[in-house]
Amino acid sequence: MNFGHIIPKSLIYEFVNGRPVYCADYKHYLSGQKQIEQIKSRTYLQGLLASEIILALGSILDLKKYRIISNEIGLQFSKQSWRAADIAVFNKADLKGVPLHNKYMKIAPEVVIEIDTKADLEGFLNPLSYHHLKTEELLDFGVKKVIWIFTDTKRVMIADNRDNWQTVTWKQDIEVTDGAILNLEEIYEGLTE
Numbered sequence: 143m144n145f146g147h148i149i150p151k152s153l154i155y156e157f158v159n160g161r162p163v164y165c166a167d168y169k170h171y172l173s174g175q176k177q178i179e180q181i182k183s184r185t186y187l188q189g190l191l192a193s194e195i196i197l198a199l200g201s202i203l204d205l206k207k208y209r210i211i212s213n214e215i216g217l218q219f220s221k222q223s224w225r226a227a228d229i230a231v232f233n234k235a236d237l238k239g240v241p242l243h244n245k246y247m248k249i250a251p252e253v254v255i256e257i258d259t260k261a262d263l264e265g266f267l268n269p270l271s272y273h274h275l276k277t278e279e280l281l282d283f284g285v286k287k288v289i290w291i292f293t294d295t296k297r298v299m300i301a302d303n304r305d306n307w308q309t310v311t312w313k314q315d316i317e318v319t320d321g322a323i324l325n326l327e328e329i330y331e332g333l334t335e
Contacts, residue, residue, distance in 0.1 A: 250284030
């Protein structure tokens with residue numbers, strides 16, 4: 143489908159091995175059906191979950207040891223590859239001496255938490271191909287644990303190395319790091335109060 147438009151750089155969600163991964167629905171922008179802001183924004187549920195997870199992490203993690211960074215922080219693997227993280231938990235010791243600048247991080251966080259994805263999955267054989275590839279790249283980068291939260295199925299995929307991947311329901315407790323536990327079912331139920 144050729145819309146006769148150049149795809150704006152702002153619609154590149156991630157860059158993998160020199161190839162762009164565009165934001166989901168980017169073709170709706172090219173056809174004039176949506177504005178860039180509509181494509182790049184989150185749903186109400188995704189935004190609420192992200193906010194509540196950050197608040198929960200702030201109360202269960204040792205904030206003298208960890209820093210929580212959100213808002214699709216860019217993680218630079220190489221010159222030709224970078225990924226975005228919804229929520230990243232960094233060890234503060236790893237951040238010592240890192241200047242406060244507007245560049246992507248070249249340091250791996252301890253944990254990455256993803257809520258669904260904003261990537262266009264059309265170029266992948268199936269949606270899990272994207273999730274698995276991104277997870278493997280994050281682990282190769284040095285991330286110790288990757289947690290995917292899927293809102294449609296109320297499932298969580300957890301990977302802490304190449305060999306130990308599991309998928310659980312929101313009802314199960316999830317260890318983020320150092321014994322800090324999240325329960326998505328409890329968080330979700332709290333959203334309706």
